[in-house]
Amino acid sequence: MEIVPIFGEYLKAIKYPYEEKDEFARLFELWQDAEYLEEFFEFHKADLTSGFWDDIDVNSAILETYDYAEIFEQRLCELSSQSSKGVKSGLDKIFKPLHDSQTQVISLGKSKAKQNWLRIYALRIESNVYVITGGAIKLTRTMQEREHTNRELERMEAVRNFLIQHGIDSNTIESFES
Amino acid sequence: MTSALDKLKQLESKETSSWLEEATVRQANKAWRRLSFQIAVRILREIRMQNPVNGMTQKVLAEAMGVSPQYVNKVVKGKENLTLETISKIEVILGTRFIEIIGVASAKVENVEPASGESVCRRDAQVSLKKTIQLTEYFEYEPEYQPNGTYGY
Numbered sequence: 001m002e003i004v005p006i007f008g009e010y011l012k013a014i015k016y017p018y019e020e021k022d023e024f025a026r027l028f029e030l031w032q033d034a035e036y037l038e039e040f041f042e043f044h045k046a047d048l049t050s051g052f053w054d055d056i057d058v059n060s061a062i063l064e065t066y067d068y069a070e071i072f073e074q075r076l077c078e079l080s081s082q083s084s085k086g087v088k089s090g091l092d093k094i095f096k097p098l099h100d101s102q103t104q105v106i107s108l109g110k111s112k113a114k115q116n117w118l119r120i121y122a123l124r125i126e127s128n129v130y131v132i133t134g135g136a137i138k139l140t141r142t143m144q145e146r147e148h149t150n151r152e153l154e155r156m157e158a159v160r161n162f163l164i165q166h167g168i169d170s171n172t173i174e175s176f177e178s
Numbered sequence: 179m180t181s182a183l184d185k186l187k188q189l190e191s192k193e194t195s196s197w198l199e200e201a202t203v204r205q206a207n208k209a210w211r212r213l214s215f216q217i218a219v220r221i222l223r224e225i226r227m228q229n230p231v232n233g234m235t236q237k238v239l240a241e242a243m244g245v246s247p248q249y250v251n252k253v254v255k256g257k258e259n260l261t262l263e264t265i266s267k268i269e270v271i272l273g274t275r276f277i278e279i280i281g282v283a284s285a286k287v288e289n290v291e292p293a294s295g296e297s298v299c300r301r302d303a304q305v306s307l308k309k310t311i312q313l314t315e316y317f318e319y320e321p322e323y324q325p326n327g328t329y330g331y
Contacts, residue, residue, distance in 0.1 A: 003186065006195040012186065013195055025197040032204065032211075034218035034256035042226070062219050070208065073201050080198055126182045167185050 001162060003131060007080040008087040013132035014159055024120075027135040031069035031118060037062045040137060044146075047139035053117070065137065068118055072178075088128040095122055095130060098175040120178040121152050123160060125168060130176065133159045207259075215256030217265065217276045222254050224272045234272070242271045 002015040004022040013024035021029070030036050041048065041058045049055045056064070079090040098121070119138045122130040133156045136149045143149040156175055164170045204211060221239075228234035240250040243264075252258045253268075269275050 002191045003189045004191050004193065004195045007198055009183070012190065013197075015191070022195045022197070025195050025200060028197060028201060028204075032215065032256070034215050034222060035251070035254045038219060038222040038226075059219065059223065063216070066212075066215055070204075070212075074205060077198070077201050077205055125186055129183050129186065131186070163186075163189075166189055168182050172182050 001159070006132070008084060010084075010088055010091060010129050011132070012130070014134070014155075016155075022132075023134050024132050027120065028069060028073050031137075032066055034062065034066075037065055041065075044137075044139055047146075050140075052141055053139065065118065068116060072118060091128055091130055094178050095120075095124070095176040096178075098177050118178075119149075119152075121156055122176045122178075123156060123163065124174045124176050125163070126172050131159065131163070135178075210259055211256070214253075214258055214260055217260065218254045218256035220274075220276050221268060221272065224274055225254075228272070239268070239271060243267055 001017060002022075003012050004015050004024075005012050006022075006024050011024075013022040015022040019026055038058070041061045045058050047053075048058070048061055075094075079087055079094075082090060117137050117139055118135070120132055120135040122132045124130055134152045136143075136152050138146075138149050140146050140149070143153050160170070160173055160175075163173060225234050225236065225239065236250045236254060237247050240247040243250070249258075253260065253264070265276055
């Protein structure tokens, strides 16, 4: 695997050997790809009415995902043009510790106007330095409940091991999500 | 002592992510890309719905349009700046409408005096001209979907 700079000094992404693009570029392309989203939500449509999110049909889920990805991308584009200091504080507003925000999603999920189920997963190497390991459309309370989100946990672990092997102190690495 | 960031920089690839460049293009084209995406979703849902009935697939659609399956795949990803001709062609083949012109459809043409006995012929219906014609009569026409595998008018 490779580590690819995204913008500024503090945001990087993993490029897996079996993917054409790094994870950051791949995710934003995927989340604005109608064919991918239609197949994804058709396959996971039972999760849309399971009660975790407000009941929503496949069509609306696809369109809301596109809207959210577009807004999220715009926010990141704006961040990319800021000074180094601005990028640092901006990233800390975007990413939250993985387990804390899982709890937060449970309490906030239903009150949100938009179905904010897009997740970007990252390892924080030190304050304000993030390495994106992947991302997912998370429709269940925990990541372990679905194969595609569980796979993201496995990938985070694989990247953590890769970084430790290359001399990064394991005590400084923490799991985060957007 | 080397910081974690310095160690990370040593591991970094020389190439930067393609994201920023791609995101800038997406943002610059967001108006038409949104429409293209919405049309793509409609096409995909229609194909999924029709498939058990008439075997509609992206490949069948491509053949009926006289284009390559790769082109149709680009269309259904929502990344193609579609022409009106292409949209109309897909509408006819799938027997449904994807776009409508807001305002025009509800506009009224007043005081149209038809020639004696004149009627407007359409392939599925004859609409007699009246003194007041609602244009919606024309714009609401949808090509009929034929479950036996034929499409269009």
